[in-house]
Amino acid sequence: MNLRLNSEFGTLKAVLMHRPGKEIDRLTPYNKDFLLFEDVPYLEAMQKEHDYFTDLIKQTTGAQVYRLKELLMQTLSKRDLLETLMDDALKRNRLTHFKEYILERFSTAECALALTAGIKVHELKRKIPNLPKTELMDYAFVITPCPNLYFQRDPMAITPGGIIFSSMKMEGRQREANLLRAVFENHPEFMEHVNTLYPVNGHDNPPSIEGGDVIILSKKAVAIGNSERTEEKAIYHAAKALLAEGTVERVYEVHLPKKRQYMHLDTVFTILDENLVLTYPDALNAVLQTSLYTLKEQEGDKVHIKRQVLNESLLTVLEKEIPHLEILSTADGNPDYSMREQWFDGANVFAIGPRRVISYNRNIHTNRALRNMGVEVLEIPSSELSRGLGGPRCMTLPLSRSKV
Numbered sequence: 001m002n003l004r005l006n007s008e009f010g011t012l013k014a015v016l017m018h019r020p021g022k023e024i025d026r027l028t029p030y031n032k033d034f035l036l037f038e039d040v041p042y043l044e045a046m047q048k049e050h051d052y053f054t055d056l057i058k059q060t061t062g063a064q065v066y067r068l069k070e071l072l073m074q075t076l077s078k079r080d081l082l083e084t085l086m087d088d089a090l091k092r093n094r095l096t097h098f099k100e101y102i103l104e105r106f107s108t109a110e111c112a113l114a115l116t117a118g119i120k121v122h123e124l125k126r127k128i129p130n131l132p133k134t135e136l137m138d139y140a141f142v143i144t145p146c147p148n149l150y151f152q153r154d155p156m157a158i159t160p161g162g163i164i165f166s167s168m169k170m171e172g173r174q175r176e177a178n179l180l181r182a183v184f185e186n187h188p189e190f191m192e193h194v195n196t197l198y199p200v201n202g203h204d205n206p207p208s209i210e211g212g213d214v215i216i217l218s219k220k221a222v223a224i225g226n227s228e229r230t231e232e233k234a235i236y237h238a239a240k241a242l243l244a245e246g247t248v249e250r251v252y253e254v255h256l257p258k259k260r261q262y263m264h265l266d267t268v269f270t271i272l273d274e275n276l277v278l279t280y281p282d283a284l285n286a287v288l289q290t291s292l293y294t295l296k297e298q299e300g301d302k303v304h305i306k307r308q309v310l311n312e313s314l315l316t317v318l319e320k321e322i323p324h325l326e327i328l329s330t331a332d333g334n335p336d337y338s339m340r341e342q343w344f345d346g347a348n349v350f351a352i353g354p355r356r357v358i359s360y361n362r363n364i365h366t367n368r369a370l371r372n373m374g375v376e377v378l379e380i381p382s383s384e385l386s387r388g389l390g391g392p393r394c395m396t397l398p399l400s401r402s403k404v
């Protein structure tokens with residue numbers, strides 16, 4: 001598998017997803033804000049919705065759907081990797097002294113569960129009766145859960161030039177990127193095909209960047225949101241690596257208002273075909289500045305790039321980059337519904353082929369407008385999935401698409 005993509009809409013051939021699991025049941029009214037949820041979902045219903053989504057992808061495209069949990073299990077058979085991930089998970093709560101106890105008593109499957117759904121103190125005590133009694137409270141987390149794992153879009157991004165491994169901004173999500181990186185750098189199916197663009201070698205604590213901020217505009221151009229989650233410095237380094245690699249010639253930095261409802265660039269727009277974009281107009285109007293990175297000179301390892309502030313709206317940039325652009329607004333711009341539907345990720349549809357998208361059924365006005373535009377809209381149930389504030393694009397990491 002090539003692990004490079006040249007569009008957002010080429011017919012889907014392989015995708016990575018994560019079925020919501022026990023990590024969702026860890027959410028409570030008290031930790032949901034820290035863990036970036038709007039509410040406490042009902043897991044069984046959420047799983048049904050997710051299964052519907054996965055089956056729909058398989059039936060309509062025949063694409064291979066990889067499951068994170070399975071890939072993780074296969075990767076964790078490498079003992080040193082398991083130790084590193086466990087160490088990283090425990091370090092965050094300053095509890096690495098439990099590592100040996102856990103590794104001795106937990107099966108690989110239990111370790112995979114611990115790494116995704118976390119472990120509570122009382123669970124550890126049950127499993128390890130001679131655990132040295134500490135001051136820990138029974139319902140505290142020894143390892144904090146990752147309930148946002150079903151948003152597979154964010155821990156990494158696949159671009160035309162290779163992979164950006166995210167450095168995630170919010171504490172509640174930081175471990176996710178390490179899990180994905182461990183899988184892609186060690187799983188026999190993928191490891192040979194990874195061309196890492198970010199983080200740059202030797203960067204221990206890289207500036208934050210998240211997959212939802214990375215959008216392939218055309219074969220030669222990528223847009224990266226400067227957002228609540230992605231920092232300017234990270235965009236600079238990612239742009240430099242991308243331009244040096246050579247496939248991409250232009251990297252646009254799009255400044256977004258730093259607000260939860262616009263957390264990533266893909267909450268504001270998605271690309272559905274060569275010349276069709278779905279967007280939330282209020283955000284478009286708020287994007288006042290865009291910067292353009294291009295290659296200045298390159299001699300061996302020495303790469304110089306140029307940054308131009310464009311003072312142009314995102315709309316103007318898109319019009320220049322995408323010939324004959326057609327723009328569709330969430331809820332068709334209807335003032336009563338546009339904001340509501342954007343909140344539940346109306347603009348965040350998942351293109352499984354040109355003008356063929358998967359969308360939440362709750363966004364009825366957006367879906368109608370898409371159909372009027374000749375787009376095939378496949379709806380998925382969304383009562384529970386939407387509570388994490390991410391949509392169909394956020395839940396999928398395409399690994400392979402037909403070239404356009």
Ligand SMILES: NC(=[NH2+])NCCC[C@H](N)C(=O)O
Binds near residue numbers: 035212
């Ligand atoms: N690509 C996206 N828009 N992802 C949405 C992620 C939502 C998640 N609860 C978060 O706040 O991080």
